Amino acid sequence: MIKRLLKKIPIIKRIYPSTIKKIYNYFKIEQINYEYFGLKLKGNINEPMDKEIFLFHEYENHQIDYLLNLMKISKFDYFIDVGANSGLYSMIVAKNDRNIEIKSFEPVKKTIMKFRENIKLNQNLKNIEIFEFGLSNRNSNLLMKSLKKKNYIQTGGFGVAQSGEILNNLHTEYAEFKKGDDILNLKNKNLVLKIDAEGHEKEVIEGLSNNLNENNILMQIEIFDKKIDVMTKILKEKNFYKIHMIESDGKKDYYFKNY
16 A cells, blocks of 8 residues: 555655666665465565566556456456456466466566466465467467567567557567357357457457357457547447446546347
8 A cells, every 4th residue: 555655656666766766776676575355475676566576566457347347246257358468367267266267378488487376375276378479360470579678578568560650669470369169169158268369369369250249248459549440430339338447547438238
């Protein structure tokens, strides 16, 4: 609670993170250990998400609280985590619901290694299945991009590069993607579908078309402002309606249902 209050003081919010990071960098220390939503986690001081939780004990906590509360109201069979990153959502859901089946999709190898390491730190998380590829509307290898600062590649900001996009000073690498309906064949189930695809959400939705039609779905999806009209139209055509939106940590997460 004290750490979250510190974040609300502008001068501390600006100076505190940079000072701590400089101290860690001076002593050439990168690894940090912290706890969040009852999980033991290992991270890197240069990773924005890790640093935010380590310093302020806060990262998408409003979204996580809201989603967990919705999941308490109804019983869900599966939690589908598209763009799982280092597995924060998947592990929090696993800790709160030992019976739900969790399928986590993440294409970045370095991030998957971090995900698996953190699962080992929390040995009671037995219901997570990790798929080492992303979801899209076709099977392909796609070029991905991420910020690189002082030789550190930020794992949390990986996204699919767009055609014609200027990639100077960015880290790039290819990753495997598969069509969602080729991997998942679920029918008459209650699903939580969390999509954080850094601009690739349209392709994710297209690739999961059959699963969207055959199941009752609660969806949390990050959508950039420039794509909100297109994505809202696409989801409306698939009989989804918006129930909520949360803006925090510089991003907007929307919540939809189709039942």
